[in-house]
Amino acid sequence: MNDASKARPMAQNIYDSPEFFENYSRLGRSVEGLEGAAEWPSLRALIPDLRGLKVLDLGCGFGWFCRWAAGQGAAHVLGLDLSEKMLTRARAETPDTAIAYERADLDRLELPEAPFDFAYSSLALHYVADAGRLLGQVRRALRPGSEMVFSVEHPIFMASARPGWSVDEAGNRAWPLNGYSVEGPRTTDWLAPGVVKHHRTIGTWLNLLIGLGFEIRHVEEWSPTDEQLAAHPEWAEERDRPMFLLIAARLKD
């Protein structure tokens, strides 16, 4: 992939900072893979039949989805990530020759025209400063009729200046939302200090896609099912404010 457009600032490579990488590697989703991610069943339900498709994974991390896609019969899977450490582990754990990993900065990425039939991204696009530019590149890289399924941190979760629960005298838990309509960078201390993410509203995500010629297929503000809640009572807070936003869209013919 060509990311030679050096005029654009490079994205923060927080995943390669030793502290962040070590803490990230301990998360359920890093140890157990897709099944360790609470939102994976919802995301998986949006993914079309991948048999014979050429698949693009933006922010592939350790390569869990790339390997799953190949296991579903994808003809070719390209996983892109900025983190050398994650790509090193991904390559070491991937014997499948239908999968290729490349280092790429999603803020600078330029993709060739229409070699892919499906685009996927899990919790990566909120690190991108110019989502419109990147989605334009994804549109360019997809054949007409292709689908895109992605998740981002939910704007309700990301907007707040003080992203943590408040509890009043009566013990009622609430998420102190502010700045929802003020889009732009948010710096938080998640796994390491100074992690930079980029907040945009649900409306902005959807209107960007619509403006590029995608048709919205499904929008899910993830919360646990009753079964998940029975197994993980600590997930109840996810029903008070969503943490994940899942979107499925189809590039029109």
Added chain:
Amino acid sequence: MNDASKARPMAQNIYDSPEFFENYSRLGRSVEGLEGAAEWPSLRALIPDLRGLKVLDLGCGFGWFCRWAAGQGAAHVLGLDLSEKMLTRARAETPDTAIAYERADLDRLELPEAPFDFAYSSLALHYVADAGRLLGQVRRALRPGSEMVFSVEHPIFMASARPGWSVDEAGNRAWPLNGYSVEGPRTTDWLAPGVVKHHRTIGTWLNLLIGLGFEIRHVEEWSPTDEQLAAHPEWAEERDRPMFLLIAARLKD
């Protein structure tokens, strides 16, 4: 319109309670009409050319939009509302014979097939208990290719058990969000005690429309423009948590 399906519970008719009606009648949007509604410029921008179209307005209130639509050249406008008091004033202020007002409960409404070319609703559909049923009726009433534009109270605004600002020791304002993923009735004291609204997430609104064969055209979580904020500095809080959700959709051919 036929609302004879008596098995369904009738909606709360709060607008006809004397206290609510008197307070509602004093709001800017009741005195000044569309121009008194902060979100109207954003809503208007989503409305197609109405010339020659048959227009349906769900929850027409005092008839401001019906008269505007007729002024834009709509061939016929049908305004529906549950409130006798609002319809009485609407009829008194509407000499235009292209406009008809009928009393209807949106929770029981049954519409005929395809007589309309455009459907509109302003801040009414969040009073409806079964939005899927009502949107199905709207779909039935629209010719293929027709557009629908509507606003509802934003789910972020409606979800909270304690919908009011909290301010911490440092003076930071926050909206205490909870129960976002718990859909269903919310009872608040707005203009009168015990007003019942029905909360559903953005995802639910959009997936209902998509499932019925609508294509999402635009989603806007309204916040004031810089110009509006200069004229109304007190609207700054609307950038901290949105109050209105605006959706434009098109019934596929």
